[in-house]
Amino acid sequence: MLSFVAQRVVKGVVVLLAIVVLNFFLIRLAPGDPAVVMAGEAGASDQVFVQQLREKFGLDKPVPEQLFIYVKGIATLDLGFSFRQQAPVAKLIAERLPATLLLTLTAFAISLVLGIAFGTFAARFAGTFLDTGITIFALIFYAMPIFWVALMGILLFSVTVDWLPSFGYETVGANLTGFAHVVDVAKHLIMPAMTLGLFFMATYTRMTRASMLEVKRLDFVKTARAKGLSDAVIQRRHVLRNALLPVVTLAGVHAGTLIGGAVITETVFAWPGIGRLMYDALLQRDYNLLLGVFVTCSVMVLIFNLITDLVYRLVDPRIEFAA
Amino acid sequence: MSKRVLLGLLLACGLSASALAQEPKTGGVINAVIQPEPPGLMLAMIQNGPTQMVSGNIFEGLLRYSPKLEPLPELAESWTVSEDAKTYTFKLRKGVTWHDGKPFTAADVLFSMEMLKQTHARARTNLAQVDKIEAPDDYTVVFTLKQPFGPFLGIFEVGSMPIVPKHLYEGTDWKTNPYNNAPVGTGPFMFKEWQKGSFIRLVKNPNYYEKGKPYIDEIYWQIIPDAAARSVAYETGKVDVLPGGSVENFDVPRLSKLKDTCVTGAGWEFFSPLAWLWLNNRQGPLADKRVRQAIMYAVDRDFAKDVIWNGLGKVATGPSSSAIKYYTDDVKKYPYDPAKAKALLKEAGYKGEKIRLLPLAYGETWQRWGEAVKQNLTDVGMNIETISTDVAGGNQKIGDWDYDIAFTYLYQYGDPALGVGRNYISSNIAKGQVFNNVEGYSNPEIDKLFADGAIATPDSKRKEIYDKAQKILVEDVPVAWMLELQFPTIMRCKVKNLITTGIGVNDGFKDAWLDK
Numbered sequence: 001m002l003s004f005v006a007q008r009v010v011k012g013v014v015v016l017l018a019i020v021v022l023n024f025f026l027i028r029l030a031p032g033d034p035a036v037v038m039a040g041e042a043g044a045s046d047q048v049f050v051q052q053l054r055e056k057f058g059l060d061k062p063v064p065e066q067l068f069i070y071v072k073g074i075a076t077l078d079l080g081f082s083f084r085q086q087a088p089v090a091k092l093i094a095e096r097l098p099a100t101l102l103l104t105l106t107a108f109a110i111s112l113v114l115g116i117a118f119g120t121f122a123a124r125f126a127g128t129f130l131d132t133g134i135t136i137f138a139l140i141f142y143a144m145p146i147f148w149v150a151l152m153g154i155l156l157f158s159v160t161v162d163w164l165p166s167f168g169y170e171t172v173g174a175n176l177t178g179f180a181h182v183v184d185v186a187k188h189l190i191m192p193a194m195t196l197g198l199f200f201m202a203t204y205t206r207m208t209r210a211s212m213l214e215v216k217r218l219d220f221v222k223t224a225r226a227k228g229l230s231d232a233v234i235q236r237r238h239v240l241r242n243a244l245l246p247v248v249t250l251a252g253v254h255a256g257t258l259i260g261g262a263v264i265t266e267t268v269f270a271w272p273g274i275g276r277l278m279y280d281a282l283l284q285r286d287y288n289l290l291l292g293v294f295v296t297c298s299v300m301v302l303i304f305n306l307i308t309d310l311v312y313r314l315v316d317p318r319i320e321f322a323a
Numbered sequence: 324m325s326k327r328v329l330l331g332l333l334l335a336c337g338l339s340a341s342a343l344a345q346e347p348k349t350g351g352v353i354n355a356v357i358q359p360e361p362p363g364l365m366l367a368m369i370q371n372g373p374t375q376m377v378s379g380n381i382f383e384g385l386l387r388y389s390p391k392l393e394p395l396p397e398l399a400e401s402w403t404v405s406e407d408a409k410t411y412t413f414k415l416r417k418g419v420t421w422h423d424g425k426p427f428t429a430a431d432v433l434f435s436m437e438m439l440k441q442t443h444a445r446a447r448t449n450l451a452q453v454d455k456i457e458a459p460d461d462y463t464v465v466f467t468l469k470q471p472f473g474p475f476l477g478i479f480e481v482g483s484m485p486i487v488p489k490h491l492y493e494g495t496d497w498k499t500n501p502y503n504n505a506p507v508g509t510g511p512f513m514f515k516e517w518q519k520g521s522f523i524r525l526v527k528n529p530n531y532y533e534k535g536k537p538y539i540d541e542i543y544w545q546i547i548p549d550a551a552a553r554s555v556a557y558e559t560g561k562v563d564v565l566p567g568g569s570v571e572n573f574d575v576p577r578l579s580k581l582k583d584t585c586v587t588g589a590g591w592e593f594f595s596p597l598a599w600l601w602l603n604n605r606q607g608p609l610a611d612k613r614v615r616q617a618i619m620y621a622v623d624r625d626f627a628k629d630v631i632w633n634g635l636g637k638v639a640t641g642p643s644s645s646a647i648k649y650y651t652d653d654v655k656k657y658p659y660d661p662a663k664a665k666a667l668l669k670e671a672g673y674k675g676e677k678i679r680l681l682p683l684a685y686g687e688t689w690q691r692w693g694e695a696v697k698q699n700l701t702d703v704g705m706n707i708e709t710i711s712t713d714v715a716g717g718n719q720k721i722g723d724w725d726y727d728i729a730f731t732y733l734y735q736y737g738d739p740a741l742g743v744g745r746n747y748i749s750s751n752i753a754k755g756q757v758f759n760n761v762e763g764y765s766n767p768e769i770d771k772l773f774a775d776g777a778i779a780t781p782d783s784k785r786k787e788i789y790d791k792a793q794k795i796l797v798e799d800v801p802v803a804w805m806l807e808l809q810f811p812t813i814m815r816c817k818v819k820n821l822i823t824t825g826i827g828v829n830d831g832f833k834d835a836w837l838d839k
Contacts, residue, residue: 032715036722036757039444047753049444056498086363086503095519154555166555167547172522173352270547272520280359285715 005306012302019298020074020291024067027287034285035059038084056083057287070288074295080288082281089292093274097296099169100273102185103192103265104258110197112251115204119247120240122205123212134205142202150195150268157191164191167270192269196262200254204247211243218242244315252308256301345819349538351837353818355564355828356553357523357544364514364523365503366485367435368442372829375482376566377544380525380831381422382508384481385413385432385464388825390592392648392737394476395824398427398486398509399464408471408780415462419532421488422513429458434489442497449478449741470778473785474648474738480593480826481510483736511537511833521546531833538836550686554578563818566828567591567810572688576633578813585816588635588809590827595644595742596810598732600696600803601721605763608678609727613671615800618728619657621664621703622696624805631692635811639804641797642743646807647735649776649789654797664703675706681721681729684714693730722757732808733758737825739789744773747792747801764801 035053054060058069073080079089122134141149158166165171165188176184215221216239224234263275274293281289312319361373366382385399394402399413419427436456439446452472457465468475478484486509491502506514511533512525523544527537545562547553554574556562558581567590570578579586600618608614624638643650678700682693697707707728712720720726735742745751748770751759772792779785812828814821820834 030716031712031719033719033722033755034715036718036755037715039756047756049447050756052441081499083498084362086365086368086498092519099520151551154552158559159555162559166559166561167552168545169518169521172354172543172545173524173541268549268552270521270545270549270552272518272546276520276548283713283715284362 004309008306008309012306015302016295016298017071020071020295021067023291023294024070025063027285027290028063030285032285033059034084034287037284053083070291079292079295082286082289082292084281084284084286085289089289092277092289093292093296096272096274096277099271100259100262100266100275102189103196103271103273104262106189106193107196107200107262107265108251108255108258110193111200111204111254114197115201116208116240116244116247118201118205119208120212120235122209123216123239123243124235126209126213131209135209138202138205140202141198142206146195146199146264147268149198150191150265153191153195154268164188166191169272188269192262192265192271195269196265203250207247207250208240208243211246212239215239215243241315245312248308248311248315252304252311255307256304257297259297259300345838347535347538347819347836348838349535349836350540351538351839352541352543353539353564353832353835353837354543354545354562355566356556356562356569357546357566358553358569359548360520360546361523363503364506364517365487365500366482366506367438367487368497368503370443370445370482372568375829377523377525378485378506378508379481379510379826379829380512380542380833381506381510381514382481382485382487383510383831384479384484384486385415386476386479387830388477388480388593388737390589390825392477392592392646392825394479397481398432399479402476404476409468411466411468411475413464413466415464416532417462419509420530421490421509422507422528423488423491424530425488425490427486427488427509428461429464430461431486431489432456432464433458434493435484435486438487438492438497439484443484445736446478446484449475449483471780472740473777473779473782474740477737477741481831482826482829510831512539512542512831515541533833537833539832542832550574557581557813563815564821564828565813567812570813571686572632572635575635575811575813579811583816584813585818586811586813587822588811590812590822590825590829591808591810592646592825592827593737594734594826594829595646595737596732596734596808597639597642597644598730598805598808599639600805601726601729601731601762602800602802603724603727603762604801605724607727608671608673608676611671611673612799613667614673615803616657617664617667617671617673617703618700618803619800620660620667621705622699622803622805623659625659627692627695628806631688631695632806632808636809637807639807641793641804642747642802643739643789643793644735644807647742648738649786651790651793653790654794661699661703668704673705675704677706677708678727679710680707681710681712681717681726683730683732684712684717689730696728696730718757721761722755724754724761724763728803731758739792740773740777744776744792747796748773762801764799766795766799769795 034057035050038053039050058066082089082092085092118134122131125131154166157164169188170184221234221238224238259274262273263279266273266275278293357373357377359373361377363369364374364378366374366378383397385397387395387397389395398416400416401414403412415429421427433456436450440450452468454467454469488507491507492500511528511531513528515526516524525542527540531537547556550571554570557565557578578584602609602615604610628636628638640652641654680697683689693709697709700707721729746760747764748760749765752763753759769792772788776785776788779788812822817838819836819838822828823834824830
């Protein structure tokens with residue numbers, strides 16, 4: 001298993017390098033010059049000023065040289081400097097990482113637990129009202145755009161009944177500490193985490209249900225039943241476990257994209273995470289920051305892919321690690 | 324040398340007289356929205372709108388400006404101008420300290436000017452008129468100009484000319500100086516905390532030189548990126564102040580009707596944002612003056628004002644906003660007249676060539692305006708294709724002259740020499756840059772008028788020159804002027820004296836107090 005992990009890490013580094021180079025060029029293909037954006041914001045744009053900014057950004061150097069400088073930096077874990085935000089990129093990302101992880105991991109847990117539970121119920125009671133109800137519920141959340149669900153949530157829970165705060169990570173100016181602070185953050189977390197979680201939940205519900213119905217028809221389930229095992233044991237140990245493989249695959253893919261995938265949720269709820277940092281960096285053509293976020297996301301995808309492979313083995317012992 | 328003394332102090336007293344009608348109360352916290360999140364707070368190095376809105380509380384300029392744009396004292400307590408209008412002597416306020424306790428002196432002003440020349444594009448352009456700056460003593464600064472420059476007293480507001488602490492910046496690498504992230508100024512509020520993506524917290528400067536001020540204990544600038552969520556934050560009482568432009572315009576009437584809500588359009592006199600359509604004068608049908616005039620007649624600007632901007636603002640009559648100096652409305656008029664537009668297009672021989680229209684990617688209001696203008700132009704027979712981009716992509720296209728019609732709005736900074744001429748003089752035609760003369764209009768007479776206007780004395784002479792320039796421009800229609808924009812500030816009525824100068828919310832909350 002160790003050699004498997006080692007091999008995957010080496011492959012991961014190669015993939016990462018390819019991602020960096022590709023993104024480096026892709027970003028520069030987008031029209032819009034960061035120096036002009038900044039000059040525009042300054043309400044002035046004389047030639048000297050724009051040229052000064054280009055020099056500051058290092059944009060006056062030839063593109064291959066810019067790439068070399070950037071890759072060299074990454075090799076020493078230096079993600080560069082954001083001139084727009086006047087701070088090292090790594091620091092900017094690190095500041096936002098905890099909020100993003102809190103939101104996305106909570107949403108991920110909600111979606112996975114609820115999705116698998118609902119999917120299992122739906123499969124168990126396939127064709128009944130319960131199944132139809134769950135399927136419709138899941139479809140509704142899958143079909144509705146996240147920003148719409150978010151705004152409706154705000155309208156209902158913040159404006160109409162005033163149970164939950166509409167924006168932010170904590171109550172600004174309350175200066176709470178200890179348990180009170182935890183409760184405060186949790187209150188702020190509920191709506192964004194549910195909004196994001198319910199969307200993904202729908203996918204897991206549908207997938208678990210379909211996968212379980214498929215597995216249920218297989219011979220080994222009949223055998224188990226013939227052996228006289230109880231229905232609950234068959235569902236849990238034989239059907240669900242075998243049905244989970246595609247769900248794990250999907251969850252692995254989702255988990256990797258969680259870091260950057262919450263742009264809309266973070267924007268509507270003013271959640272101070274990386275998704276928004278990335279969005280702002282994109283609009284401002286803050287190349288270094290944008291690349292830094294991409295690199296971070298890529299690393300997360302690679303890590304979660306590795307974890308997925310390891311979880312496969314736990315779910316299905318027949319899968320071997322091919323070194 | 325006889326001196327003309329401007330009694331700024333008297334003006335300041337007049338200003339606070341209205342405040343005294345009700346005795347200000349001390350204490351309390353103001354929660355305001357800041358949109359978008361500023362990239363940094365070091366005003367001398369970053370000059371975008373949100374940076375000034377927050378940092379205008381931390382830093383100060385030598386002067387402020389009344390709603391009528393008369394200079395008021397800030398770090399300079401008085402000033403004199405020599406008879407030849409080339410020497411400006413500022414007497415600085417004594418007893419002012421930086422937030423770290425060090426005294427503020429003329430050396431800080433001299434250092435700031437040197438720094439701004441390198442980091443602040445607008446300041447550099449303005450300071451290009453200056454031959455030398457000297458400090459005969461710790462509390463006197465003398466600017467000697469190369470030639471008289473009419474708007475010189477109008478360039479010292481905090482956003483245009485912030486004064487920075489020499490002792491913290493001299494000899495350091497400015498761009499990585501740690502004080503960029505924890506700025507130290509002389510202003511009424513001190514930087515305390517910035518939770519990126521959440522809020523910026525400023526606290527009262529207990530040693531502020533104006534006794535009793537500021538009245539407010541703390542300001543929280545809340546960062547809420549979604550426009551609808553900003554409206555909700557106000558509705559649910561989480562924020563007290565929505566500075567101009569922080570909610571979509573179509574939400575303004577609804578929010579204005581909320582209980583205990585006050586709305587004001589004041590505080591934009593210095594900036595005077597004017598919206599227009601860039602018209603690419605170089606190529607295609609728009610090279611013909613008659614087509615450009617047709618556009619002026621074809622666009623229903625009253626509709627834009629009444630429906631898209633909810634009745635806020637004013638229909639523009641020409642290149643100058645009515646709030647700035649030397650404005651005249653004695654120019655050719657362009658009422659909404661589709662028939663006349665059609666006739667002019669026919670006369671110009673327009674045959675339905677495709678014309679690309681770039682709306683401004685500043686949110687829903689601007690998008691709607693883009694659609695309305697497209698409709699107006701299509702109605703008179705123009706073949707309009709809308710090109711959608713984000714702000715950076717749009718700027719690139721405009722800077723590269725790769726457009727036919729494009730929306731914009733720009734500040735005018737109180738004087739035609741500062742904020743109007745730049746868009747029409749031919750020396751400002753330079754590819755790759757936005758916000759100068761990107762329409763490519765070139766008229767030697769206009770060049771000369773703006774060059775003369777900046778240095779002419781006395782005022783009556785300047786007025787004569789700018790009257791003429793406005794007449795010529797309005798006849799030529801190098802760009803199609805739309806509206807003098809008004810960005811209303813929405814706030815709880817308990818917030819008093821929030822806006823006391825022509826710079827408005829961007830000038831800091833030093834006069835503001837809470838009636839509770």
